[in-house]
Amino acid sequence: MDALECIMSRRSVRKFSDREVDNETLRKIVEAARFAPSWANTQCWEFILVKDPAVKEQLSTAMPEVNQARKVLVEAPVVVAMLGRRGLSGFYQGAAATDKDDTWYMYDLGLAAQNMSLAAHALGLGSVILGLFDAAKAERILDVSAGVSLVALMPLGYPEKTPASAPPRKPLCEFIFLNTYESPWATGDQDLCFIEEGNPVG
Amino acid sequence: MDALECIMSRRSVRKFSDREVDNETLRKIVEAARFAPSWANTQCWEFILVKDPAVKEQLSTAMPEVNQARKVLVEAPVVVAMLGRRGLSGFYQGAAATDKDDTWYMYDLGLAAQNMSLAAHALGLGSVILGLFDAAKAERILDVSAGVSLVALMPLGYPEKTPASAPPRKPLCEFIFLNTYESPWATGDQDLCFIEEGNPVG
Numbered sequence: 054m055d056a057l058e059c060i061m062s063r064r065s066v067r068k069f070s071d072r073e074v075d076n077e078t079l080r081k082i083v084e085a086a087r088f089a090p091s092w093a094n095t096q097c098w099e100f101i102l103v104k105d106p107a108v109k110e111q112l113s114t115a116m117p118e119v120n121q122a123r124k125v126l127v128e129a130p131v132v133v134a135m136l137g138r139r140g141l142s143g144f145y146q147g148a149a150a151t152d153k154d155d156t157w158y159m160y161d162l163g164l165a166a167q168n169m170s171l172a173a174h175a176l177g178l179g180s181v182i183l184g185l186f187d188a189a190k191a192e193r194i195l196d197v198s199a200g201v202s203l204v205a206l207m208p209l210g211y212p213e214k215t216p217a218s219a220p221p222r223k224p225l226c227e228f229i230f231l232n233t234y235e236s237p238w239a240t241g242d243q244d245l246c247f248i249e250e251g252n253p254v255g
Numbered sequence: 256m257d258a259l260e261c262i263m264s265r266r267s268v269r270k271f272s273d274r275e276v277d278n279e280t281l282r283k284i285v286e287a288a289r290f291a292p293s294w295a296n297t298q299c300w301e302f303i304l305v306k307d308p309a310v311k312e313q314l315s316t317a318m319p320e321v322n323q324a325r326k327v328l329v330e331a332p333v334v335v336a337m338l339g340r341r342g343l344s345g346f347y348q349g350a351a352a353t354d355k356d357d358t359w360y361m362y363d364l365g366l367a368a369q370n371m372s373l374a375a376h377a378l379g380l381g382s383v384i385l386g387l388f389d390a391a392k393a394e395r396i397l398d399v400s401a402g403v404s405l406v407a408l409m410p411l412g413y414p415e416k417t418p419a420s421a422p423p424r425k426p427l428c429e430f431i432f433l434n435t436y437e438s439p440w441a442t443g444d445q446d447l448c449f450i451e452e453g454n455p456v457g
Contacts, residue, residue, distance in 0.1 A: 056377035059258035060287045060370050076442040083431055085262045087424050089369060090384060094422045099430040108434050136436075143386065152390050153406070156358040160386070160406065163365020167291060168262050171373070175258035182292060184345065184362070188354050196436045204355070204362065220296045222289050228301040229285055232310050234338075234398045240278040 054175045063171060064219060066179025067125045069210030074131050078176055082209070085172030086165040092142035097158050098165045101134040101195055108194065112206065115191040122183050129208030133169065133180075134191070136201050137162050162204045169207065179212035256377045265373060266421060268381025269327050271412030276333050280378055284411070287374030288367040294344035299360045300367045303336040303397055310396065314408065317393040324385050331410030335371070335382075336393070338403050339364050364406045371409065381414035 083100060091097065103109055109132055113123040126132055143149055143157030151157070170180045183206045192203045231238040285302060293299065305311055311334055315325040328334055345351055345359030353359070372382045385408045394405045433440040 054258045056256045056258045056261035057283065057287070057374060059261075060374055061290055063290070063292075065292055080427070080442065081259065083427060085259070087427065087430075088263050088265070088421065090265075090267055090372070092386060096425050096430070099432070099436075101432040101434065101436055102440055103434055105434040145387070150387055153361065153386075153404075156361050157386060159355065159358050159361035160365040160368075163362040163367075164369045165365075166362075167366045167369035168373075170292070171370075172259060172262055182366075184294060184355075184359060185347070185352055194435075198436060201436075219290065223298050225282070225285060225289065228289075228298070230301070230303040232303065232305055232307040233396075234301075234303055234400060234403075238304055240282065 059171050059175050063174045064179070064216045065181040066210075066212045066215055067121070067181050067208075068212065068214040069125075069129050069179065069208070070213045072130070072211040074178065074210060078178070079131065081176060082169055082172045082178075085168040089161070089165040089168045091161040091164065092144075092157050095141040095144075095161075097138040097141040097161055099136040099138060099201060101136070103132040103134055103195075104130065111194045112191055115187045115194065116183070117185060120185065122186070125181065125183070125208045126206065130210040131208075133207040133209055134195055134203060135162055135166060135205045135207060136197060137204050138201050140200065158202070159204065166205065166207065173209055177211065178209060179215060180207050180209045182207055261373050261377050265376045266381070266418045267383040268412075268414045268417055269323070269383050269410075270414065270416040271327075271331050271381065271410070272415040274332070274413040276380065276412060280380070281333065283378060284371055284374045284380075287370040291363070291367040291370045293363040293366065294346075294359050297343040297346075297363070299340045299343040299363055301338040301340060301403060303338070305334040305336055305397075306332065313396045314393055317389040317396065318385070319387060322387065324388070327383065327385070327410045328408065330412075332412040333410075335409040335411055336397055336405055337364055337368060337407045337409060338399060339406050340403050342402065360404070361406065368407060368409065375411055379413065380411060381417060382409050382411045384409050 113126040116123045137158035142161045173180045188203045229238040315328045318324045339360035344363045375382045390405045431440040
């Protein structure tokens with residue numbers, strides 16, 4: 054699949070078929086995460102591939118009760134638990150090097166997660182990123198070590214249903230500026246405020 | 256370019272040619288960021304495309320003096336300032352919804368940044384993500400509003416020099432687990448601890 058097409062056609066998938074995901078496919082997906090850039094190449098990410106139905110069932114109890122995510126977690130053939138080792142990303146000689154303190158692991162996990170979801174999509178799989186759950190409870194279920202934080206859960210599998218259109222996005226004129234903040238980016242040949250939603254340039 | 260090839264062949268580029276980046280190309284790159292997923296589709300990201308040499312020069316003074324990043328900033332035809340609007344990502348009804356508090360904007364910026372760097376690579380451009388600088392000073396230079404944080408600077412342009420190989424990555428056995436933490440992922444048909452660096456499966 055073409056790279057730009059992959060980026061523009063990825064959708065969050067919440068309904069998976071029963072089809073298993075083989076190890077070779079999983080390996081390509083984790084290799085994609087592995088090759089994300091990271092703060093000073095610290096690679097603070099760690100991933101648990103949860104396939105055991107009992108563990109998925111337990112994990113689902115860490116989701117809010119009203120959240121349809123419980124069903125997604127249990128039904129997906131694989132749930133990737135995305136962890137960040139703390140105190141590495143954003144640090145220099147053992148101390149936080151920026152005003153972001155110890156939060157750069159969130160950024161690096163985002164970089165790796167996007168590589169992962171794009172690789173999955175390119176291989177015909179779907180995924181969704183879940184962040185709203187009781188992380189402390191899920192960390193206990195997964196036996197996560199001290200110094201490592203569970204950031205997100207990514208159910209992964211072959212889509213049974215893929216949303217036809219993307220959720221609407223803000224027009225470019227609302228969040229792209231030129232040279233300084235609040236100086237709009239005007240390209241001259243097009244009106245950046247009238248983009249067809251779900252029909253982007255790609 | 257094939258999507259998996261794009262993910263595996265992207266390198267951080269720190270040396271750019273003089274060639275300008277046209278608006279159509281920039282637009283494809285920001286569209287890629289626009290179509291990243293985000294917390295409840297909050298799209299907290301905002302981007303300033305810095306082309307003005309005077310602003311790039313000023314921004315370079317926010318980098319550490321010993322950092323070669325000063326030179327990269329000034330030489331790149333475009334520097335994308337990546338901003339996050341606070342208090343949106345990770346929030347529900349106005350309150351932080353997880354133990355990550357107001358740090359999910361870092362994660363969402365990571366998702367968008369990776370889409371951006373992959374789109375750039377697919378279009379023949381190179382980029383690098385810089386996080387080590389005086390963000391408060393750079394925010395003043397860019398006139399960033401209160402409630403918005405400057406996260407990273409991404410110099411962008413046509414590569415004059417692209418690193419031939421990727422910085423070494425940890426072997427999969429060090430950061431991929433099965434079902435629970437510290438239970439290694441053994442695929443049976445291959446030793447995950449002996450991957451050729453820079454020659455990944457892709």
